[in-house]
Amino acid sequence: MEAAQDFMARFGARLVDNGYPAIPIWPGSKKPGRFQAGAWCDYPAWTRHCDRPTTLIEVETWATWPDAAIGLACGTLVGIDIDVLDPDIAHRLERLARDMLGDTPLLRIGKAPKRLLVYRADVPFSGPKRAPLEILAHGRQFVAFAIHPDTGQPYVWPEDSPLTVALDDLPVVTEDSVRAWLEAAIALLPTELRPATLESPAASMPSTSPQRGTLAAVRSALAHIPNADLDYDSWVRIGMAVKGAIGEEGASLFAAWSAMSAKDVPATTANAWASFRPTTIGAGTIYHFAMERGWQPDPVLVLDGSTPQDEVHPAAGLLAKLAATPAEPTPTVQPFDLTIPDGVLGDMVTYMLATARRPQPELSLGASLCAIGALMGRKYRTESNLRSNLYVIALADSGSGKNHSREIINELFFEAGLAQYLGGNKIASGAGLLTALHRQPAMLLQIDEFGMFLEGIADRKRSPRHLTEILDNMTELYTSAGGVFLGAEYANRDGKNERRDINQPCLCVYGTTAPTRFWNALQSANVVDGSLARFIVIASGNQYPDENNDTGIRSAPPALIKSLKLIATGGGRMAAGNLSGLTADPTTAVDPMTVPMDARAKAIFRDLSRDITVRLREALGTPFTPILARISENATRVALIRAVSSDPVTPVIRADDAEWAIQFVSTCADRTMVEIDRHVADNDIERNHKRIMEIIRGSGPSGISKTKLTQDSRFLEARPRNEILATLMEAGMITLAMRATATKPVMVYMACEWRAP
Missing domain, CATH: 1.10.10.10 (Winged helix-like DNA-binding domain superfamily/Winged helix DNA-binding domain)
Known part of the structure; x- marks a missing residue:
């Protein structure tokens, strides 16, 4: 066998440039894998690449894995797999595909004369398998560059390859067109090669969770599933499901069902049964196939085999289950008891809640953190040079009172003479954002309907460049607060198009939106590229709290106004008034106060760093690593704001600040990852x-x-x-x-x- 090659290191980046969803393949096999702890192992989460492009960062990581081969995830990509060893038949099936689906430039040969043709789907779909023919569509993958485990030779692309043909240049197919080809292709097969299969939409889908059944229920369901010379894959699937449902008790049941076929060989059936090791398939598969074919289970049947059954009455187990109170699910996020901190931050939140028609503590806290963070801009920093620039998104339904905190901040800033820190309610372009920051380097942007706004700036396929530049600039500004943000260079430097640099910009963003609109606006790419990870996403704990009927004309507490002014002057170190936060030139260096962290707080953050490292290793290969990686940084920013709000003149980040900030940010991050898994979709x-x-x-x-x-x-x-x-x-x-x-x-x-x- 030919020695393995570093295919990923050689070809990975070029495939990404051509738009292909490359994935790592375990050397010497055909399955996705990952290299962890010095050894190759399964990569169970590879299917996420079916829904989004592979990034260069991922390919660069995989390129360091020894002998990593390359597969291509199917979704937008579609493979027509002709697994036929007769050269004439294989050629005729290929010709039929080119005639019906288009003359694709991509043909891959692994073990000749078997072959695979590659197409593109505008709308991803699930592909059927009718062995020896298979449509590799959404949720599947095929090997592109590797050493074939049977031939010992590299896979061959006789004509063009994905290295020379972009994904967008492939012929487009639809679910209907490939199914039409499949039916026509089966008709060309000799009788002995034509498959009989359980034509269920679930027949080609992977399963990841077992389900126990009962002998009576499985026997009843199996009687509704015909076995008229089914294909091998369907036969194995039923056998695995029976064994997963009732274990060895199902051996005779499967043997009797298998004997219904003229192709049945009892010894082969027995050997196959002994080899079955089902871990992710069970009674649910049997029940589903049977219900598709008219099975209506008798109410006395107990379907769930994990339910204790009474030996006297067959319905007793069912009745006990119906009478019992179902157990609560194990929470995926640890509960967080929101406490309002002391100092200016607490005073601002308290004032917002006291004046709100529908008090929203979580939203008030997020808005206050951003407001104080903007006032602190360019005046305070941590010992590691982190700043107070925060991006916060608050989620609450319409009519729940999410606008109130923004209104309060506007009133407070105007009354305190700090209106220059307020940016506009809308951002028209990336260049407009930079112009505003060049004029006022420390700024708070409060954006309503942030979900609608995000739809425009995050959709790189349909939105114009001047909108997508907003998200690009926000992403870069987030990490530039401690240094110099270098503006764009223009070909025509006529005074209007001069490069505009900003020294230590502090952009704080507070957005409010309805949850559904926000999650629908997100795509997986926003999670993977880290743009979402920079945001702290806060959800209302009570969408519609009781109304406060005592609200009316309000007047801000003088002590709160005084404290905000003190923070805006860096604890009294800088001039007050409408020039605070500005310099004669935004490129001029400023010297912020360094806020120390006491020993206990440092120890708490060191523990957090170790915990995050463990979680990052566990989440390797998932889209959640960028969010996990930002927890410590965001928590440090929040701890800095809390410390300054407690003492603007001589602030110190103490253990209480660290613990509160870490719990707050970690809880928001955990909830965000749960919601991403539940809602975010690319198609x-x-x-x-x-x-x-x-x-x-x-x-x-x-x-x-x-x-x-x-x-x-x-x-x-x-x-x-x-x-x-x-x-x-x-x-x-x-x-x-x-x-x-x-x-x-x-x-x-x-x-x-x-x-x-």
Whole structure:
């Protein structure tokens, strides 16, 4: 066998430049892998690359892994896999694909005459498999550059390759067109090669969670699944599901089902059964296939094998389950008891809450942190030169009172003579943002409907460059607060287009938006490239708190106004008035006060650093590493603001500041990662999966009937809805359960997280 080569180091960057979703392949195999702790291991999260481009940072990391081969994740990319060893038949099938789907320039050969043709899908879809033919579509991958494990030779691209042809230049196919090719191709196969398969949308989907069943329920369901000479993959799938559902007790059941086929060989069936090691498939698969074919389980059947069963009455287990109170799911985020700190920060939050029609403590705290951070700009820094520039997004539904904190900040700043720190309510362009900061290097931007704003600045495919530059500039400004931000160079330097540098810019951003609008505006790329990681995302703890009927005309507390002015002058070190925070030239150096950190606070942050390192290693290969990596930095900024708000003249970051800031930022980060996993999607297919999952999850431990689910998901037609349910079932995210009603028990879908252990 030919020695392995560093394919990723040689070709990875070029593939990314051409738009391909490259992934690392375990050397000597065909499966994705990652190199960890000195050895190659599985990469279970590789499917996220089906929904977003691979980044150069990822490729640079993978290029350091020894002998890393390259695969391509399918989603936008589609592979037509012709796994036929007869050269004439393989050639005819290839010719048929080129005639029906387009003359693609990309043909890959692994073990000739088998071949794979590569196309592009504008709208990703799930591809069927009818061995020996397979559509490698969303959720699948194929090897592009590696040593073939059977031939010992590199995979070959006889004509062009992904290194020379951009993804956007490939012919476009649709789900209907590839299915049409598949049906026509099967007709060209000799009878002995034509597959019989369980044509279920879930048949090619991976599963990640087991589900126990009962012998009676599995036997009843299996009777509705025909075995008319099924293809090998479907046969194995049923066997694995039976064994996963009821263990060795299902051996005779599977043998009897397998014997229904003329192709059955009892010895082969027995050997296959002994080799099955199901860990991620079980009763849910059997039940789903059976229900697709008309199975309606008798209400006395116990479906969940993990439920204790009464030996006397077959319905006793079910009745006990229905009568029991379902266990609460294990929380994915540790609870955070929000406490309002002392000092100017606490005074500002308290004033906001006292004057609000609907008090929102979380939102008031986020707005106050940004406001005080802007006033501190260019006047205070930590010993590691971090500044008080914060980006905060506050999530609350319409009508919940999310505008109040912004209004209070405007009033306070105007009354204190600090209005120059307030930026406009809108940003028209990236250049406009830099012009504003050049005029006022320490600035607070308060943006309403931030989700709508984010849709425009984050969509690099459809938004104009002057809008996407806003997010680029915000990302760079975040890390430039302790140094010099160098402006853009222009070809025509005529006085209007001079480069504008900003020394130690301090941009604070406070945005408010409805949760749904915000999460729908995000794409995975915003998570991976780190732009979202710079934001602290705060959610309202009570969307609609009781109204405060005592609000009216208000007057800011004089002590609060005085304290804000003191912070704006750096604890009295700088001149007050509307020139505070400015210099004669924004490029002139400034000398901020260094705020020390006591020994206990340093020890707390050292512990945090060790914890974050452990979590980063555990999250390697996931989109959450940028968020985890920013927790310590954001917590230090928040601790700095809290320390200065307590004592603007001689501030010190103490243990209380460190603990409070770390708990606050960590909780926000954990909740953000949970919401990203639940909501963020790059295409309609993934978005619909997550919307259906949220509907089922929102029904709680009682579950939701198919009728109610259909009513709540009228945005989908029946076929895609059923496909999504099949996928969620196979992925172990939902399960079937029985729910008592006034008349008779009904079948419901329930999120697995609600299932009692």
